[in-house]
Amino acid sequence: MSVNSSWKSNLPLYIGAIILSIIFFYPLYVLILITFVPAPLNNLSPYPPQIPPGFTFYNIIQAYSALDLTGPVTRSFYVAMMVGGLSLALGIPAAYGLNKIGVRTANKFIIFFFLINMMPGIVVAIPISVEFLKLGLSNMYGVALAQELVVLPLSIFIILGGFRALPRDLENQARVDGANLPTTMYRILIPMNRSAILVAFLLSWMTSWDEFTYAVIISPVKSTFPVQLYNYVTRAVSFEASAFALTFTIPVIIVAVVLQKYLKSQSFTGGLSS
Amino acid sequence: MLKSHNLKYIAFIIPALVYVSALSIFPAALSVYRSFLTPGGSYTFSNYSALLHYGLVKALIDTMLVSIGALILQLFLALFIAMIMVKPFRGNRLFSSLVIIPYGISTVVSAFIFSQIFSAVGGYANSFIVDFGFRPIDWVATSSSSLSVVVIADYWKNTPLVALILFSGLSGLSPSMYEAAKTDGAGAFRRFFSITLPNLAPIMAIALLIRGVSEFNIFALPLVIIGYNPPLITTLIYEFYQTSSTTIYYSYAASTILLFIILGYASIVLWKGGAKSYER
Known part of the structure; x- marks a missing residue:
């Protein structure tokens, strides 16, 4: 070779x-x-x-003037941001803890997280939607909370891979120098692990942007972009729907191409090679 | 000493554990429990018998066929892609980017594109067929052709992930193994079947597990392309889903069946090698 x-x-x-x-x-x-x-x-x-x-350009102009674009875009954007943020808020501490306990115990937890992840979306989404309706969460917050379920295991896995790659003594040295845990976390561990954290955030963001099942079941009207697109497609306005689809695909293609080099390098092996 | 030390760090994992359990194990249990209830609240098996009447068995068989077909197609394509991606050649980056793009494309967008390619009138697949002098095909006329369209459409978004997983497996194989086989006179085919495939088997099991479960849950793609005709198990669940209607109890029953199939599949694959290769 x-x-x-x-x-x-x-x-x-x-x-x-x-x-x-x-x-x-x-x-x-x-x-x-x-x-x-x-x-x-x-x-x-x-x-x-x-x-x-x-x-x-007629199709695009027609689509922009006839269809409601800004509503679904902003909603999708906020939901994706919430999902990405939740991934970090729950994922960073979990990955930190998993890195500290032994590799064997940590792997048992990881397997549990991924088993949970296999729970069929539609099976979980229907009871969640019924309960959320009672709690007044049949809105974008509810959609974001449910979508987090899809991305959290992979986020933890990726961030854990990053933590495992850091030298063990790093944290001890900071502690000897008198930094407490929050300071060590904020000043040293998170900045040193930023590429894994960024990948976890972007993957969560992209998954939420694309997610359909939870969104359509929890909030079928006034929902995110995929649900809105589904509504347009079923109404058979295909050339307008295609302009709509293309507009939303371009930014994601850019993110995917940027992610490509990270995906190839570490994310899928990082947590495995200990 | 060590125990309490570990406990302190487990506290960091607890929020994520609680979150995931509250939003998955609890609703799933609720689904199973309610599948045995009537809208009035007494216990019954009637939700299940009603489902049999509404074509549960055919939906399950169709879901199985789509899953198996899609898995074979995706593993086959992904293996080719991964084998090209590990080779150093000019244009490798361009090739990798091109093949990875669909991973970022929304399932609904992908379903929309394939519904345009496979529509009976004004479809791009038919214009190919007509260009070559054959008769156009009504893709959604029969149940089997509809299912084939779903299988074909599914390769686009999902093959890149499988290819990435296989790629990480392939790049872990040491080149010296291939060099040794070469000096011993093994040809390209022999090297593929005796070195590449056996060494890739554990990671293929992981890919099969991840994809197999999601194949069984395939929902947006059939919903957009073929609607409820024929229904797969997920679209059957969705068809009965109405928060205000009593048919939601049929949804619970169908959900319970899907849940147990998934659990069964996952435990078989894990038991057959997935977990072992992971813990190594």
């Missing part, structure tokens, strides 16, 4: 990479087509062309 392999020996590799790239890019290409090709040439024709026959 030398880096300087010749073009010829890499040919099957490149063919495979190109085919897979096409398979994974094609759906996004379709979204762009529906958004930017004039509707009469496109999804109103029985067999829409694969190569764009025309170009227009």
Whole structure:
């Protein structure tokens, strides 16, 4: 596996990479087509062309003027922020504690968290929604509280991986120098572990942005972006819905590409390699 | 001494533990309990027998078929992707980014795109088929073609995660193993089946566990693409869900069945190797 392999020996590799790239890019290409090709040439024709026959901003302008965009965007944004914040508020202490107790005990807790995570969303969401209705939480707060359930185990796992990578003596030295636990945490442990914490926050944020099941069951009206999009799709306003979908996809694609290098490097192995 | 030392740190974990339990174990127990109740509050099995009448068995079989089909497709694609991602070549970063993008795309957006690709009139899949001179297909006409559409649509968002998991497994394999096999004269296929696959098996079990459970819970994708026709177990639950109506008790009953299937599946996979490879 030398880096300087010749073009010829890499040919099957490149063919495979190109085919897979096409398979994974094609759906996004379709979204762009529906958004930017004039509707009469496109999804109103029985067999829409694969190569764009025309170009227009009309669909986007139409979508922005006809559909309510700002409401779902702001709601989704606040919910995602709450979910990300809760992940850190609950995840950092939990990861700190798990790092301190033995690896074997910690792994038992991790397995428990991930088992809980397997609980089917829809099974849990219906009773939660019934109880939240009584508590007056059938709103964005309720959605955020429920979505936290989905992201917390992975957040703890990722932050724990970061803590495990720090030198053990770091905290002891700070304590010897007279710092108490909150100061050590705030001044040393959290800043030193910031990349794992950032990854946990962004992953929680993205998951919440995308989450549909809890959102549609707990707050079916005046809800987050995915629920609103679902409502538009069922009303069959496809080219407007596509403009809507594309607008929300672009920022997330950027986050995903930024996350890619972190995801590849540490997050999935960090907690495992002790 | 050591015990009390540990206890102090367990206190840091307790908020997360309590949170997770209060919002999952408690509601799940509530669901199981209420599935045996009538709206009036007396005990009954009628919710379950009503479900049989509404096509519970077919929904379960369909869910099983979709899960198995999607798992096979995703593992297959992800293995290819991971094997390309570990190779150093020009364009590796571009390739990795392109393949990872769908992971960030909302399930509802992805479902919307595939509903446009597979719509009977004005669908992009059909325009391909017509370009090659075949007759267009009505994708949602039969139950089996609808299910196939769901299986195909599911690869896009979920393969990247499987690929990342397999990638982390592959990059852990030592190159010296491959060098040794090469000097011993093992060809590319032999190396794949004798080194790559066996060494990747534990991490594949983890990927299977994570994806298998979410496949069984697949909800937004079938809801947007095929609606309730045919229903999977999750869309069946949702169909009966009405906070103001008595049919919610059917939802509880179907939820209980789904819950026990998931618990059964998870314990089988964990028992067969997932937990062991994790604790190592």
